Amino acid sequence: MTIKEVCERYHISPDTLRYYERVGAIPAVNRTKSGVRDYTEQDIGAVENAICMRDAGVPVEMVVEYTRLCRQGDETFCARRDLLKAVREDILKQIEKRQKELERLEYKIGRYEIAIETGELSWEKPLPAGEAEEKESREIT
Amino acid sequence: MTIKEVCERYHISPDTLRYYERVGAIPAVNRTKSGVRDYTEQDIGAVENAICMRDAGVPVEMVVEYTRLCRQGDETFCARRDLLKAVREDILKQIEKRQKELERLEYKIGRYEIAIETGELSWEKPLPAGEAEEKESREIT
DNA sequence: ATACAGGATGGAGTAAACTCCAAGTCAAGG
DNA sequence: CCTTGACTTGGAGTTTACTCCATCCTGTAT
Numbered sequence: 128m129t130i131k132e133v134c135e136r137y138h139i140s141p142d143t144l145r146y147y148e149r150v151g152a153i154p155a156v157n158r159t160k161s162g163v164r165d166y167t168e169q170d171i172g173a174v175e176n177a178i179c180m181r182d183a184g185v186p187v188e189m190v191v192e193y194t195r196l197c198r199q200g201d202e203t204f205c206a207r208r209d210l211l212k213a214v215r216e217d218i219l220k221q222i223e224k225r226q227k228e229l230e231r232l233e234y235k236i237g238r239y240e241i242a243i244e245t246g247e248l249s250w251e252k253p254l255p256a257g258e259a260e261e262k263e264s265r266e267i268t
Numbered sequence: 269m270t271i272k273e274v275c276e277r278y279h280i281s282p283d284t285l286r287y288y289e290r291v292g293a294i295p296a297v298n299r300t301k302s303g304v305r306d307y308t309e310q311d312i313g314a315v316e317n318a319i320c321m322r323d324a325g326v327p328v329e330m331v332v333e334y335t336r337l338c339r340q341g342d343e344t345f346c347a348r349r350d351l352l353k354a355v356r357e358d359i360l361k362q363i364e365k366r367q368k369e370l371e372r373l374e375y376k377i378g379r380y381e382i383a384i385e386t387g388e389l390s391w392e393k394p395l396p397a398g399e400a401e402e403k404e405s406r407e408i409t
Numbered sequence: 410a411t412a413c414a415g416g417a418t419g420g421a422g423t424a425a426a427c428t429c430c431a432a433g434t435c436a437a438g439g
Numbered sequence: 440c441c442t443t444g445a446c447t448t449g450g451a452g453t454t455t456a457c458t459c460c461a462t463c464c465t466g467t468a469t
Contacts, residue, residue, distance in 0.1 A: 130416070141416080142458055150456095161465060163416055172409040183369030184325075184362075187456065197409060204389070208380035215373045218366045221325075225359045225366075228324030232356045239349035248345070268313040268338060271446075282446085283428055291426095302435055304446055328426065 128166040137178050144174065152177045152190040154198060183218055269307040278319050285315065293318045293331040295339060324359055 130141045147153045153173040156164045166174070173194065180190050193210055196203040242248040271282045288294045294314040297305045307315070314335065321331050334351055337344040383389040 140458075143456085145417085146457060161416090163465085169409065176409045179369055179372055181456090183366045185369075194409075201383075201387070201389070204380050204384050208377055208384065211373050211377050211380070215370060215377070218370055218373070222363055222366050222370075224323045225325065225363050228320055228326075229356060229359055229363075231320055232352050232359070236349055236352050236356070239345055239352070242342075243345050243349065246342070248342070268310070268317045268335075281428075284426085286447090287427065302446090303448095304435085322426090 128171065130164045130166070133166050133171065133174060137174065139178065147174070147177050147187075147190075150187060150191055151194055152187055154194060180214070184221055185214055185217070189214060269312065271305045271307070274307050274312065274315060278315065280319065288315070288318050288328075288331075291328060291332055292335055293328050295335060321355070325362055326355055326358070330355060 130144055133139075133144060134141050144153075148156055153170065153176075156170045157167045159165050176193075177190050180193075181187065189210070193207060196207045196210065238248065271285055274280075274285060275282050285294075289297055294311070294317075297311045298308045300306050317334075318331050321334075322328065330351070334348065337348045337351065379389065
């Protein structure tokens with residue numbers, strides 16, 4: 128499979144693919160006699176792995192580390208599993224943060240919907256006494 | 269509240285806080301006579317907003333845009349709601365990608381657990397016929 | 410034979426989001 | 440009065456992850 132085909136398949140640029148190879152996020156790709164990259168099934172597998180991890184926000188460096196372990200053979204099963212477990216924990220944390228932000232957004236969007244209806248923005252906690260009349264200065268954040 | 273206190277409260281550096289202010293991710297912070305930042309409750313609210321969004325992977329530029337709308341007053345309620353809705357969609361997509369990667373990881377980790385038990389890595393799809401004996405060259409990705 | 414599309418390479422450039430630094434200011438303690 | 444520590448500013452530097460470019464090579468179609 129040519130670099131172009133791989134690019135089309137994964138909606139990624141040839142530069143990115145070559146970059147991944149250069150830094151070791153995927154192993155050295157199979158070549159034709161004339162030096163043109165010819166991706167094998169294994170190469171594709173590595174590419175897919177790199178793309179999946181990156182899409183999930185895993186730093187390239189982690190992908191590189193995983194790829195390095197893979198190259199080292201069967202003695203690294205434990206290390207690889209541990210790395211993937213660490214990645215999993217990272218991703219879980221990322222999801223949590225995003226979920227928390229979703230809740231916050233939901234709340235704010237709801238407030239805005241009401242504000243758009245009534246023309247005024249109201250908050251759960253009323254303004255501290257003494258500042259109540261300075262409504263203008265209290266912009267929503 | 270001093271910059272230091274805000275930093276400690278949100279585990280963020282003073283440089284980042286000043287950076288947010290400079291680029292407009294938070295509005296200009298209240299100052300003492302001598303020019304030292306003295307964060308009011310409103311300032312803190314803006315800081316918290318910026319940090320929450322950033323933690324959820326929202327680009328600074330979006331936070332800046334939201335802050336700009338807030339500064340413009342009540343006419344921007346719709347625009348703000350729409351922006352927050354767009355942010356929500358972005359975050360949902362991010363979560364989906366991460367969730368998909370979690371599944372993939374779960375599968376791989378499971379495989380490795382088995383491989384560590386048996387000392388050998390097995391895959392759902394067996395090797396293509398004719399390459400079966402080159403086990404060594406077929407590294408997991 | 411030659412033009413050309415597609416690919417290779419090494420290195421430079423870019424965007425985003427900080428992060429660091431030098432030089433200056435200021436309030437409070439000794 | 441002087442030192443110290445916390446803060447200020449403007450600007451430069453860093454990191455990550457690409458992305459672009461100039462130049463060179465080569466298999467294929469005219």
